[in-house]
Amino acid sequence: MYNLLKGKKGIIFGALDENSIAWKTAERVHEEGGTFVLTNAPIAMRMGQIKDLAEKTGSEIIPADATNLDDLQKLVEQSVEVLGGKLDFVLHSIGMSVNVRKGRHYTDQNYDFTTKGWDVSAVSFHKVLQTLHKNDAMNEWGSIVALSYMAAQRTFPDYNDMADNKAYLESIARSFGYFYGKDKKVRVNTISQSPTPTTAGQGVKGFDGFIAYADMMSPLGNATAAECADYTLTLFSDLTRKVTMQNLYHDGGFSNTGVSNEVMEKFVK
Numbered sequence: 001m002y003n004l005l006k007g008k009k010g011i012i013f014g015a016l017d018e019n020s021i022a023w024k025t026a027e028r029v030h031e032e033g034g035t036f037v038l039t040n041a042p043i044a045m046r047m048g049q050i051k052d053l054a055e056k057t058g059s060e061i062i063p064a065d066a067t068n069l070d071d072l073q074k075l076v077e078q079s080v081e082v083l084g085g086k087l088d089f090v091l092h093s094i095g096m097s098v099n100v101r102k103g104r105h106y107t108d109q110n111y112d113f114t115t116k117g118w119d120v121s122a123v124s125f126h127k128v129l130q131t132l133h134k135n136d137a138m139n140e141w142g143s144i145v146a147l148s149y150m151a152a153q154r155t156f157p158d159y160n161d162m163a164d165n166k167a168y169l170e171s172i173a174r175s176f177g178y179f180y181g182k183d184k185k186v187r188v189n190t191i192s193q194s195p196t197p198t199t200a201g202q203g204v205k206g207f208d209g210f211i212a213y214a215d216m217m218s219p220l221g222n223a224t225a226a227e228c229a230d231y232t233l234t235l236f237s238d239l240t241r242k243v244t245m246q247n248l249y250h251d252g253g254f255s256n257t258g259v260s261n262e263v264m265e266k267f268v269k
């Protein structure tokens with residue numbers, strides 16, 4: 001432990017169960033001395049074990065649907081109150097595609113599903129940022145991170161409309177990052193993470209093949225949820241104060257690998 005986040009306060013969205021990237025991040029932020037409010041959609045919390053996490057990390061839980069502006073307003077106001085001051089970090093760890101859930105092919109989308117998916121997975125990030133900004137709820141040099149995936153840049157057929165949602169999410173980080181940097185010296189980034197066995201991850205068709213392929217392609221192997229938590233901590237810390245408006249790959253080298261010997265061997269008799 002490095003006490004990297006001593007005295008820092010924040011909000012962590014998206015801890016559903018112990019596999020969640022947000023869950024691992026909450027545990028590590030706690031170890032590094034940060035305090036935070038945990039939040040998730042009211043419906044998810046009934047299923048999840050978030051109370052255990054709250055107890056373990058001495059955190060309060062404030063439910064909020066990240067697509068609902070009233071919920072977000074209350075969340076931000078109450079968090080500043082509960083934590084005793086403005087925030088230093090926020091993690092947006094939220095994603096969902098109704099088309100994926102309902103098994104709709106990319107070429108046969110139901111556009112109501114599509115709209116819901118981009119609202120939850122991308123526009124919710126803008127809503128979170130806008131609510132924080134309007135309430136002047138972040139301290140200078142604060143840091144806001146959302147989680148993305150490389151399907152925003154390259155096609156993975158079964159990732160479906162989540163690919164478009166991630167491209168939208170990454171664009172919001174750049175666009176809002178400009179204004180938040182100018183106005184308040186707050187940084188905004190996305191981390192593009194390896195495939196990870198979580199509830200959201202396993203919702204992708206053919207996930208087992210997907211994750212095994214990525215592992216074999218990456219010189220360092222896939223990055224785990226715990227490693228993603230570690231990387232996120234560096235972005236919340238004071239050691240990365242001039243990093244903003246970036247999409248940062250955390251993928252063991254996958255994104256810059258054309259082919260690995262291990263994958264090639266599968267094609268050589």
Ligand code: NAI
Pocket residue numbers: 013014015016017019020021022040041044064065066067092093094095096120147148149192193194195196197198199200201202
């Ligand atoms: P997860 O299923 O544990 O977390 C997704 C969270 O989104 C859940 O806690 C869920 O309740 C929350 N959520 C859904 N709708 C919501 C709403 N309306 N309001 C508030 N919260 C809502 O899965 P995971 O993998 O930890 O996902 C976290 C993030 O990481 C997502 O953005 C995901 O797309 C991203 N990611 C995941 C990868 C993977 O392979 N698992 C790879 C790259 C990025």
